[in-house]
Amino acid sequence: MEPRHPHDLIPAPARVEGPWRCGFLLDRKTVLDAAPGTESTARWLRAALGPAFGLPLRDARAATSGNVVRLRLDAALAPEAYRLHVLVDQSVEITGGGPAGVFWGAQTLRQLLGPDAFGTAPEAGRKPPAALLTQAVEDAPRFGWRGLLLDVARHFLPKDDVLRYVDLLAAHKLNVLHLHLTDDQGWRVEIKRHPRLTEVGAWRARTKRGHRASPLWTETPHGGFYTHDDIREIVAHAAERHVTVVPEIDLPGHAQAAIAAYPELGNTDVVDTASLTVWDTWGVNPNVLAPTEAVLRFYEDVFEEVLDLFPSPFVHVGGDECPKDQWKASPTAQARVRELGVGDEDGLQSWFIRHFDRWLAARGRRLIGWDEILEGGLAEGAAVSSWRGYAGGIAAAEAGHDVVMCPEQHVYLDHRQAPGEDEPVPIGYVRTLEDVYRFEPVPPGLTPGAAAHILGTQANIWTEVTESRSRVDYQVFPRLAAFAEVAWSALPAPGARDYPDFERRMDTHYRRLDALGVDYRPPTGPRPSQRRPGVTGRPLEGPPPNV
Numbered sequence: 001m002e003p004r005h006p007h008d009l010i011p012a013p014a015r016v017e018g019p020w021r022c023g024f025l026l027d028r029k030t031v032l033d034a035a036p037g038t039e040s041t042a043r044w045l046r047a048a049l050g051p052a053f054g055l056p057l058r059d060a061r062a063a064t065s066g067n068v069v070r071l072r073l074d075a076a077l078a079p080e081a082y083r084l085h086v087l088v089d090q091s092v093e094i095t096g097g098g099p100a101g102v103f104w105g106a107q108t109l110r111q112l113l114g115p116d117a118f119g120t121a122p123e124a125g126r127k128p129p130a131a132l133l134t135q136a137v138e139d140a141p142r143f144g145w146r147g148l149l150l151d152v153a154r155h156f157l158p159k160d161d162v163l164r165y166v167d168l169l170a171a172h173k174l175n176v177l178h179l180h181l182t183d184d185q186g187w188r189v190e191i192k193r194h195p196r197l198t199e200v201g202a203w204r205a206r207t208k209r210g211h212r213a214s215p216l217w218t219e220t221p222h223g224g225f226y227t228h229d230d231i232r233e234i235v236a237h238a239a240e241r242h243v244t245v246v247p248e249i250d251l252p253g254h255a256q257a258a259i260a261a262y263p264e265l266g267n268t269d270v271v272d273t274a275s276l277t278v279w280d281t282w283g284v285n286p287n288v289l290a291p292t293e294a295v296l297r298f299y300e301d302v303f304e305e306v307l308d309l310f311p312s313p314f315v316h317v318g319g320d321e322c323p324k325d326q327w328k329a330s331p332t333a334q335a336r337v338r339e340l341g342v343g344d345e346d347g348l349q350s351w352f353i354r355h356f357d358r359w360l361a362a363r364g365r366r367l368i369g370w371d372e373i374l375e376g377g378l379a380e381g382a383a384v385s386s387w388r389g390y391a392g393g394i395a396a397a398e399a400g401h402d403v404v405m406c407p408e409q410h411v412y413l414d415h416r417q418a419p420g421e422d423e424p425v426p427i428g429y430v431r432t433l434e435d436v437y438r439f440e441p442v443p444p445g446l447t448p449g450a451a452a453h454i455l456g457t458q459a460n461i462w463t464e465v466t467e468s469r470s471r472v473d474y475q476v477f478p479r480l481a482a483f484a485e486v487a488w489s490a491l492p493a494p495g496a497r498d499y500p501d502f503e504r505r506m507d508t509h510y511r512r513l514d515a516l517g518v519d520y521r522p523p524t525g526p527r528p529s530q531r532r533p534g535v536t537g538r539p540l541e542g543p544p545p546n547v
Helices: 039-053 099-112 159-171 226-241 256-261 293-309 324-330 332-339 344-363 391-398 432-438 469-476 481-488 499-515
Strands: 015-017 024-025 031-035 070-072 082-087 089-098 128-131 137-138 145-151 174-180 242-250 313-318 366-370 384-386 403-405 453-461
Touching: 024 082, 024 089, 024 403, 031 039, 039 070, 039 099, 039 226, 070 099, 082 099, 099 137, 099 159, 128 332, 137 174, 145 481, 159 174, 159 226, 174 453, 226 242, 226 453, 242 293, 293 313, 293 344, 313 344, 324 332, 324 344, 332 344, 384 391, 391 403, 432 481, 432 499, 453 469, 453 481, 481 499
Parallel strands: 031 070, 070 089, 145 174, 145 453, 174 242, 242 313, 313 366, 366 384, 384 403, 403 453
Antiparallel strands: 015 137, 024 128, 082 089, 082 137
16 A cells, blocks of 8 residues: 655665554653663663653663564564564554664664754753654665765764764665775874884874865865774774775775885885875875785784684675886885786786785675775675775676776766856766765676676765765765665666656755754855865866766
8 A cells, every 4th residue: 555645765775565543642641662682772762862852762661651662583584674564553663674673674664753853951941752654664775785885084073973973874774884995195093013104104294275276275184084983983883874884994005104104014125214294285195005025914903903803704805996117116016017927017916905805705804895805806705885886786797796886977976966157176986966866885787696796785974075074974975865865775777767856855865964063065055164176176077987
């Protein structure tokens, strides 16, 4: 049966029946009845809805009221699937195939309770109890990997901002936070065996303001890093919300911050690596790691600590944008090519990746890297983040490798959201809210066997020109809401998607984002405080290539 009134849920659930008549009133009598295995969702409901409505949401064992939210498990459902029923007996029942399914059902409940449920404190005398009509929601995600990459290397985000982004991902039923922790411009995770990585590598003297062609600089030193305790807190916070934090330690390129800290990591026979500092501008950097056993041992030390901090089954090793000029000029690198029998410099890059693929596999983890790891031969067992387009992902999937689709032409959220001079520091192609809504992660023409290797999809926010939390918010939202629906919901083909209905549902979702304090781009364009007049970007005109 179709609902009488269209819902405003984002992402859209698989099935909604009703609403029909009043069945549940959230008030001070409401209690939580959490079955074993659902305790983390009960904690989250109290932490989220309690402050929003000023309610205690007591445990059912401590109260006699029949006004109850029941949390249950049913192994007949898929682990992330759920059913939500608002019943005439003044109760809500959320049943998940696993703890994650229960949690996603609780996120749907929060949306059903209205935008006020996303606030942090009740408005005195003005916020009525939240009432729900009887209805039923059945839902399950399309993809198992529904991610956002957050680049904290180019511009550092403090721990509390990362925790906030975990909450924002969870509110959109996204379940992977890919943390880009190291790059030429900064090293952001404490490594106790190699302390100069953060003593030196986490700080740069100044920063290019805008695109690398800009004449502007911010002369204030920039930096920061996460301690082991910070990372453990982020990972634990995410785990409570069924979000996996995937760390990225970039190699063998994007390594100048590491080389600035430990010059012996670089190609010392062709570059004065002792003179290098943490890079203060943007682009592809020529300073890459030396292909030596000593460098392998150093990064094994790094990964030993990373594995201890991050339980993620996947560890990202970058592998992208590694210029080979220094290796071509280096007698040490050329001797290494001959010694290893890898043929050329592409073979050296493949040797790096294959080494850490085996090293991680021996410790029960899986390597994932950007699609450049296809160059020189893809490491057996490695997974691919397909960023340069669909082609790398198609090649990897057809070869039997798992793939996360994140093509820059479609889901790089640092790209501008509209044409015109008002967009702050415009980068890349125009990718509107509708463009993101019509993104399809599985390209047509893939064989069924290859399509089964598409683990899911991910949006990426690179932070060269997003220097603050509010700038990140502006680039990410509202487009992340459209992306979340692409990643979660079983949508029709891109041209057949009902974008006007999504826009209608966004009217309510903007109020949710307001309550969460998200500095999103308004549909009418940037607010005055969101503009960056005079700061050079690099807009690309026309539609992006479909590659």
